[in-house]
Amino acid sequence: MAANSADSLTPAIAADHPGVGELFAVLAYGEISAFYRLAEDAQMAPTLPGKVALASMAAAEMNHFETLHAALTARGQEIYAAMAPFVKPLDDYHASTRPSTWLESLVKAHVGDGIAADFYLEIADALDPSVAAVVREVLAETGHSEFVVHEVSAAVAASKRDKDRLMLWGRRLLGEAITQAQFVMAQREALTELVITATGDLNSIAALFDRMQERHAERMAVLGLV
Template identity: 50%
Template sequence: MTTPDNASAEPAPVASQDWAAASRNPQYRAAVVDLLGALAYGELAAFERLAEDAKLAPSLADKAELAKMASAEFHHFERLRDRLSSIGAVPGEAMEPFVSALDGFHRQTAPSDWLEGLVKAYVGDSIASDFYREVATRLDSDTRDLVLGVLDDTGHASFAVEKVRAAIEADSRVGGRLALWARRLMGEALSQSQRVVADRDALSTMLVGGLADGFDLAEVGKMFSRITEAHTKRMAALGLAA
């Protein structure tokens, strides 16, 4: 008796499926709800933080620029919230597991001035974006498009680089202080990312194998190495030592 060809066929990689197909796996669906919940709360927190940072801005032009960026972050949040609703999840419930960790990160890394706020947004947000982009490569096509879309640069990167480099040129002592600050942010951001993943079973399973095709513990280590390398390049763009 011959075995039909499709009986032994390997399941299609998640990354080649759309949401309708991939979400038939309840564990994958749970992982995506977690991922979108974490990302949605991150965008909401970014909106709040940028609005607060605008109060420290030294000029009206800087204040207006941050307000525009805050508006873009809130638009990203709305897209994620609407997506969670459309797939049958309750946005508030999806975000709630990540509130404590993200709020804790922001409490521990509260900037003391305008420049620290710029570096935090540039370094902290970029690390988070790198992490989510790494994960996105293993998601279904619909979810991947959404995640990459909300990670679009709001203009904060070039704005932060311009302002920080100008401040260092005006006073070289500023560079040493901001370099120490950025190193602290890097450590806290990576620790926070690892805690978030470890606390959510479906999300961690997706990262270390079983749901996201090809990921294993060794690959997760390589992922964090790539994130660290990208951080070093951003520090150089700021004119700071990593």
């Protein structure tokens, strides 16, 4: 449970908490790295509509980046300096989950974004509304999941082998995401403190990871991966 659950109407984390700029910065570099991952993965697209779908998702990431850039600038922070600590852990996540097929790309685009959104949206519940609004805006669904759901569920309905491989792939994505999330959060003390305050305590973080696992399973089921 987030620390600002029913027992309190005041957000646990004020807008001027030093971890807020770091949260915006990790989200900002997440958009950049997702942009380039999607643009690169699109080279595996077997059709032009597939290529366009990934380009549109990538463009949506950059629109979110602009929102975070503005939010950091408004806080008097230089975005490139702020993003620097997060470059390596996020690049490492992508390097450790490089898709080798078009279907793996689609599952990663959909499931990877979903895992990140689950995590940050729970944190958002504990943030000052002005900060939470930025976080929710940049994690909002961009309306491209329909394409992914259609492509993946059709493929796995037709091939037991694809289904088995993608189920393993989904499990690996979740594992790597949770591992990397811990590295990311550990980069900066203020951010670690923000996450612990937002979730309640260290036990609550474990509970959060459990909830993320459940939602991941639901998301996989929508893709026919159950």
